[in-house]
Amino acid sequence: MRIPNRNACQSVSIGAFLRVRILPTFLTFNSIYYPIFSGLPRSGTVHQVSACGKNRRGMGQLSALRFRISAAIRHCNHKCRRDTQTAYNFLMAKPVYPHPDKLELYEKLVATNPKVQLKGAGVPNTILNGHMFSYLTKDGKLALRLPGGVREEFLKKYRANLCAAYGKIQPEYVEVPDAILAKTSELRKYFDASFGYVSSLKPKKTK
Numbered sequence: 001m002r003i004p005n006r007n008a009c010q011s012v013s014i015g016a017f018l019r020v021r022i023l024p025t026f027l028t029f030n031s032i033y034y035p036i037f038s039g040l041p042r043s044g045t046v047h048q049v050s051a052c053g054k055n056r057r058g059m060g061q062l063s064a065l066r067f068r069i070s071a072a073i074r075h076c077n078h079k080c081r082r083d084t085q086t087a088y089n090f091l092m093a094k095p096v097y098p099h100p101d102k103l104e105l106y107e108k109l110v111a112t113n114p115k116v117q118l119k120g121a122g123v124p125n126t127i128l129n130g131h132m133f134s135y136l137t138k139d140g141k142l143a144l145r146l147p148g149g150v151r152e153e154f155l156k157k158y159r160a161n162l163c164a165a166y167g168k169i170q171p172e173y174v175e176v177p178d179a180i181l182a183k184t185s186e187l188r189k190y191f192d193a194s195f196g197y198v199s200s201l202k203p204k205k206t207k
Helices: 014-029 031-037 057-092 100-110 148-158 184-199
Strands: 010-012 047-049 125-128 131-136 142-145 161-165 168-176
Touching: 100 131, 100 142, 100 184, 125 184, 131 184, 142 184, 148 168, 148 184
Parallel strands: none
Antiparallel strands: 010 047, 125 131, 131 142, 142 168, 161 168
């Protein structure tokens, strides 16, 4: 189909032009653009465009089409920018630990040793020379890594259990009971023993 010009009178099927050239592209991209074009002429509607300018209805429809296409493009750009920003915010957002009360007690315990820094957001933990020696599980339990003699003492004194993660027992980690986690001064002794134990280990090579 040729766009009407001023040199000759031609019959223009605006509806056919939209149906074949324009409308399918936008409907394929996103069905939200259908309302933008719903007011345009249906297929089979023919408008006579006069070279003398006696009937300018066809040109008016083409102007409306250009306006609506521009509006659609602006809407698309805005939506893409908004969706991209939302996805970026989601990816960059820091995970929130689901047990803030346990996290607060853990922070108090870590603060007793100025050489230790609390790391992690989803799984708060402490690491020294590449060796992890304590962490909070997703269930809100404190896992503490202890050397052999101190570990046996802790298990017997507090009737505690070895820590299990992903269905496997971690033989060097004890699961600190909630009542002991709340007693920072009493638990500090074992936290320092854990720190001293990993300090004696050979540092892991960093990549």
